[in-house]
Amino acid sequence: MSRIRAGQPDLSVEVGSLQLTNPLCSASGCFGYGLDCDPLLPPEVFGGVVTKTVTPQPRKGNPVPRLRETSSGLLNSIGLENCGLSPFILEKIPALAARxxxxxxxxxxxxxxxxxxxxxxxxxxxxxxxxxxxxxxNVASAGANFATDPGAVVEIVAAVKGAFTAGPVWVKLTPNVTDITAIAAAAAAGGADAVCAINTLLGMDIDLTTGRSPFARTTAGLSGPAIMPVALAAVYRISRSVEIPVVGIGGIASAEDVLKFLAAGASAVQVGTIVFRDPTLPARILDELAAWLTERGCDSISELETAWR
Ligand SMILES: Cc1cc2nc3c(=O)[nH]c(=O)nc-3n(C[C@H](O)[C@H](O)[C@H](O)COP(=O)(O)O)c2cc1C
Known part of the structure; x- marks a missing residue:
């Protein structure tokens, strides 16, 4: 389903060499493998469909509870539950290819x-x-997180770039570091084609009946509108410190939010948590984005970006 209609502004964007029909992509983990919310939210709405993280082997994920709502956000402790690479290749990719x-x-x-x-x-x-x-x-270093270690980031990205030539390689960054621009620079040094910012922020809740966290792993990841200012600052700083494109993620809930990320330096964005509240939101965001451009006499997103510079 193309979002370009006669008389409508052109919403297409480019993330490096990758052309997207519109700037709104699904954020990993919030839409399963792309078809899980269909037909309420058809994957064709998105400019890019980012699928749930898959690992070499299937993972059961963490024990429940895995979710807690916060004021204007969501804590999750899913633990990367996924079907594993082989079923993903055998079942999920063909189902998307059929569409x-x-x-x-x-x-x-x-x-x-x-x-x-x-x-x-x-x-x-x-x-x-x-x-x-x-x-x-990182299994090799007893649980250290790759995303916080610039040396590991360079090594992983370089290894992937050596093995994958079918398209660009994006690197998703965690905000749970002292300086996210240093990790973005490491990704670029390893050969990344784009960086995506941000993943969830480290958070926690307390269950007052026990005095302890409700989550089996104690801490969890915070997402949703609460994190948008953090994500926006990350995108702004990264886009001014590396040459590769930045994909903005974090708390997006409206066309205005998308525009703020584009103005901050993002080439495209991803939307996640807010869709749990309203799965019809992405289509509305795109309609509002088109209306916003039309009201300002812009024929395309690239025209708007030129006007901002
Ligand atoms: C329930 C849930 C599951 C998620 N699973 C993944 C995942 O598998 N891989 C990943 O890179 N990010 C995952 N994320 C993080 C999102 O992709 C996104 O980076 C984050 O939620 C911030 O965007 P948002 O505020 O629009 O949700 C998950 C987030 C949520 C809420």
């Missing part, structure tokens, strides 16, 4: 070779890009 969709595939593994092996298996598949979810425990 004419090449997904942006989010992957995660326990070491650089694991990432490279997944990338090489996906190199033969109809996928638009890879998104590396580095916010996972």
């Amino acid at each position: 004419g969709i090449k997904p942006i595939v989010s992957i995660s593994a326990g070491d650089p070779q694991g990432f490279a092996d997944m990338a090489s298996a996906l190199n033969r598949e109809p996928v638009a890009a890879l998104e590396l979810n580095l916010s996972c425990p």
Whole structure:
């Protein structure tokens, strides 16, 4: 389903070499493997469909409870529950291909070779890009998080780039670091084609009946409108510190939010948590984006971006 209609502004954007029909992509983990919210939210609405992070083997994820609402946000402790790479390739990619969709595939593994092996298996598949979810425990260093270690980021990205030539490689960054621009620079040094910012912020809740966190792993990831100012600052700072494109993620809930990310330096955005509240929102955001451009006499997003510079 193309969003370009006669007399409507052109919403298409480019993230480096990847052309998207509109700037709104699905954020990994909030729409399963792309078809899970269909027909309420058809994947064709999105400019890019980013799928739930897959790992080499299936994962059961964390025990319940896994979700807690906060004021204007959501805490999640899903624990990367996923079907594993083989079922993903055998079932999920063909189901999307049947709809004419090449997904942006989010992957995660326990070491650089694991990432490279997944990338090489996906190199033969109809996928638009890879998104590396580095916010996972490094098995080789007893649980350290790759996404906080610039050396590990360079190594993983370089390994994936050596194995995957079918499309661009995006690197998703965690905000849970002292300086996110240093990690973005590491991703660029490893050969990343774009960085995506941000993943969830470290958060926690307390259950007052026990005096403890409700989550089995104590802490959880905070997402939703509460994190948007943090994400916006991250996108602004990263886009001024590296040459590669930035994809903005975090709390987007309206066309105005999308425009703020584009003005801050994002080439495209992803939307996640807010869709749990209203799955029809992405289509409305795109209509409002088109109306916003029309009201200002802009024929396209690129025209608006030129006007902002
Ligand atoms: C329930 C849930 C599951 C998520 N799973 C993943 C995941 O598998 N991989 C990933 O890279 N990010 C995952 N995320 C993070 C989102 O992709 C996104 O970066 C974050 O939620 C911020 O965007 P939002 O505020 O629009 O949700 C998940 C978020 C939520 C709420």
